[in-house]
Amino acid sequence: MPKVTEEFVLAKREEIIDACAMLYETMSFKDITFKDIAKVTSLNRTSIYNYFETKEEIFLAFMQREYELWIKDLDKLCQSKKNLSRIALADELAKTLDKRGKLLKLMTMNHFDMEGNSSYERLVDFKRVYGSSIRGVKHCLDRFCPDMREDEKKEFLYAFFPFIYGIYPYVDVNEKQKKAMEEAGVEFIYHSVYDISFNCLKKLLGADTKQ
Structure with a gap:
């Protein structure tokens, strides 16, 4: 054999x-x-x-791969730019998310069940990559926001990462959902991943006051 x-x-x-x-x-x-x-x-x-022992493990590996692609974009951003204003950084970070529609969609899944039904080894592999994505964003802050304090960077990360988990439902709305919102009197205005991300990043970075 x-x-x-x-x-x-x-x-x-x-x-x-x-x-x-x-x-x-x-x-x-x-x-x-x-x-x-x-x-x-x-x-x-x-x-x-x-x-793979379970379907959840396959999807966890799928998400891990999408995180790895995002990390490459973050590394490329840090290597290709010497200086960025805060509003320019918001723009560049929003662009990296705009390319990661699959990742944002996967983020809408039930992580409690997905991680719970994966082996410990696979979960550790995933968490390592997830941690690298946090460090990738932190590296961008270190490079392009030298005046930002460490506690401000932590506050940014704790706000930014939970935020990105909720982007996808706002950009992928089917006709049934639109009709239901209309009947319920809820206004729907389409925004792209870039639009939602850029607006949030501007506020988190204080880009409206620090250019």
């Missing part, structure tokens, strides 16, 4: 995550099954359990 290499395992994991990401474009988390995933991979349903 041929030896299974680490590269082989990682490739199969990526294939499963890719399949999950594709299905998530048109299906909800609750409707996606291992059978559905198997249909669009080279694996059968039983084989998938060799790489």
Whole structure:
């Protein structure tokens, strides 16, 4: 029996995550099954359990990958810009979120169940990357807001990260929801991820008063 290499395992994991990401474009988390995933991979349903114990683990790995892509954008921002005003930083950070629609959508899921139904090892892997995203944003503050105190940076992070978890429901509203809001007398005004993020970041950074 041929030896299974680490590269082989990682490739199969990526294939499963890719399949999950594709299905998530048109299906909800609750409707996606291992059978559905198997249909669009080279694996059968039983084989998938060799790489992920639960569906929640697959989605956690999917979210981890999206966080990793965001971190790359944050690192690129710090490396490519020498100086940014606070309003320019708000603009650049909003742009990084505008590219991460999949991540923002995944954030709307029930994290309590998703993390609870994942192995400890997978959860630690995810938390490491999540922590790196916080440090990535902190690095941006360190670089472009040298006059910001450490306690102000902490306040920013504790406000910013919970905020981004609530963006997606405001930018992806279906016709049924729009009709319900109209009947309930709730005004709906469409805003993009960028618009919502930029407006919030301006306030958190004090960009209206510190350019």
